[in-house]
Amino acid sequence: MRKHSGTTTRHPRAALAALAGAQFTVMLATSIVNVALPQIRAGTGLSDSGTTWVVNAYGLAFGALLLAGGRAADLLGARRVLLAGLGAFGVASLAAGLASTPEALIAARAVQGLGAAAVAPAALALLMGLFPPGPGRGRALGVWGAVSGAGGAAGVLLGGALTQAWGWPWIFHTVAAATLLVLGGTAVAVPSAPLGDGRGASRPGGAPAKRGRFDLPGTASVTLALTALVAGLTDARRLGWADARVLGTLALAAVLLVVFALIERRHPHPLLPPRLFTEARVGAGNALMALLGSVWIALFFFLPLHQQHVLGLSPLATGLGQLPLAGSIMLGSALAPRVARRLGPTATVTAALLTEAGGLAWLARLSADGSYAADVLGPSLLIGLGLSVAFVQLTALSVEGVPRGDAGLAGGLVNTTRQMGGAIGLAVLATVAGSVTAHAENDGRPHVEALAAGYRTAFGISAAVLAAAAALALVLARRASRRPGALPLAHTS
Template sequence: MPQGTPGVRQAPGRPGAGLAALAGAQFVVILSTSIVNVALPRIRDGVGLDDDGASWVVNAYGLAFGALLLAGGRLADLRGRRRVLLAGLALFAAASAAAGLAPTGAVLITARTVQGLAAAAVAPAALALVMDLFPPGPGRGRALGVWGAVSGAGGAAGVLLGGVLTQALGWPWTFHATAVGALLVLAATAVLVPGAPAPDAEARERGRGGLDVLGAGTAALGLTALVWALTAARRAGWTDPPVLGALTAAAALLGLFLLVERRHPSPLLPPRLLRTGRVAAGNLLMALLGSVWIALFYLLPLYQQQVLGDGPLAAGLGQLPLAAANMLGSALGPRAARRFGTAPVLAAALLTEAAGLLWLSGIAADGSYPTDVLGPAVAVGLGLGAAFSLLTGVAVAGVPAADSGLAGGLVNTTRQVGGAVGLAVLGTLAAAVTAGREDRLPPLEALTAGYRAAFLGGAVVLAAAAALALLLLRRPAPAEAVPPESAGAESASAEPVTAQPGPR
């Protein structure tokens, strides 16, 4: 999309600074998904929660975040991405501070829910603004590499920072730190990220029906029921009546959502979006990647603490090699894809991550971090970084400017919901294997057997995703996926990283 295209505005001379601010917003959002993991035992004791209640310190954030991402993305398109981003960051900071000051478990869980709601506005708005700052071409490819690096690093950094803060200052600082981070990003965004110009005629026409409130409501309730059911199934089992009831409600609400979308003049999820470029394929693959990603950052620190005996600080420091490898993979992935093509490089990245998980499936109850975790973590980080940056590009490539916020919301939704599914399935697998071995193995060996099974399951999922990537992305994107205004400038805009000269 050449400079001057309606709906796109760059910050003269400072797009890199604007990218840093926007990447900071994504970092804070992802950080908040994992920063409480190692602090949960102390949070539980600090506000008087039982184990089930403590799990909702994590689940409340994930539920609100995943359920409202589509609405947040469309709201950003209709009300202004920069405005929605700034408001979301302000609300996120306030909710984070409230969580750190919470006197009771109920107040803490409520604050985490509001945090998730704010994050659902921040994440898609920030990604859409990155697309505004960097039209299709070399700059956007590099920007999405940075985006992938900070997203993957945010999960690892959350575990590290959570361990350091919990041990040094106490669990409330896991929330105070995110409040400070959100305020810093808000200030940087206000100074460095330009507002978008007035929408063009096409954008006004697409938004003429306003926000699809009924569609947003049915989608949010349906996704909430689905994620709740998947979360509860880890504890109560898949045949538990409330779990089955929630799954039934999710199916009914999401079915109603599809009916609403067919009738609304400006649907929350217009069918044209899924027919654009490789949006559908990118989101399917992102869901598979997310299903393993979120489970990994949940289960690996547990193995380090429960089996290897690491404290919160040691478990957090153990994520540093993974985070560094993730950043390296995010930088190398787009460059390799420029030379060899997106499909083979994406498949190689997914297989690299699968190999790391297969390596992790050999962990021992009497093992150690250097022998059992370090090497696999580096392989996982390299593959995750490259795959995430490439899939983000696939999922937003060729999307018209008027829909870029929604595209950002959709790819975050599929990652989040995929993560909920993966954590439920792999967590259930780990628990079932452990329970089946407890009567004939020492407790730590039974626990380790469960983690081994979960990591092996993740490797199988990623290997299947690699094969699917080669199948779905082997053909060029359809010509009609390229927006008319960019077709003459760069026909590869439907391909986030191509074999053409110039890194994307």
């Protein structure tokens, strides 16, 4: 039996399995539709822009509402918010599989994103509450990292297999069934975490003993700002960065972020309280997580495209090709706490980022007449190891030492920076890759070679971004070491 600050659970492994299942399901829904988009388009009569919004509706709602979901977990109780989020997520998944019109499918995907925005921060807050600092928390975060990374790879595999075997609706039916299982496991195995006023007090059900007020103006302004930012970046991929609609939407996002900052300075219970950044190393963790996220989502976007459009693999073969990457992610996540204890957290983060950068630099040498074994397998193994270790350490950095009453918000913030970094990175990289491909075709190169040139460019830029992130990690660690009583970047041992 584990006891911690008023929380008791007889089966901590079962609770961890349920929480990890919730995170896996959220990540699965992010990537499972990618391989099936042509079939979804044919089955529902989607236009080109509508097909894009099958992906974007989920990502936009998820990214824009994460902060609100995290704060709701702190104020209403993380377990309650997690159960409600899983319920909404499961119903929306079922509705997406039953959708027969483009409008119904896109609306269901948006509600899926809303549910995911409640699930991700609440589950992470519960995990941090159930496992106190030490080896147990390190192992728990290793599991968290494994399912977070493997969920993206598994989505490609399941999406291809299910679409080829039974048709695209089954990708959503499968997610709905998985959510039902996770919901049942959470209700049975996960107790109420001791979230509350930062002093350890809590009420039954995980509701804080001393409630703050929900920052409705701040929540509304930052949610609208993030929505405008993601929408503008999405349109930039399709319309170009100089389009008036894109520039107007991005300008609106900037204005709303300024409004949010002004609201936060005056609100007695701000959505992002200053203590969140002064009492923990949250700023460094989120800055590095944004850079990691900027190449994470792009990797799972470009790699399946290269496998299908350049190497000519089927959807099922493309999905199977993600298995080594998924296995490498799971191995790296399991080893991350042990590596951090041996090398130290700063060296671990730096080495992990450089390892992933090396794998991406290897992918930047892709050949149009290459093969999976020669061009994709080796880099996938390196990328999986580096990505998983970096993710585990940066998640720990972003939530370690945060007051208990802000645990949900800290979880929402680190997920937001990863999502927003991913949205920005994908928009920029897709634009650059598309431009390189267009120039190559204008120069008379065959279409497949032009595509390969664009993908190579995207992977090369991604490698450079992670190399810069590794350098930034060293700078931030040096600055932190000069503060009295400061710890290195992260501490999960």
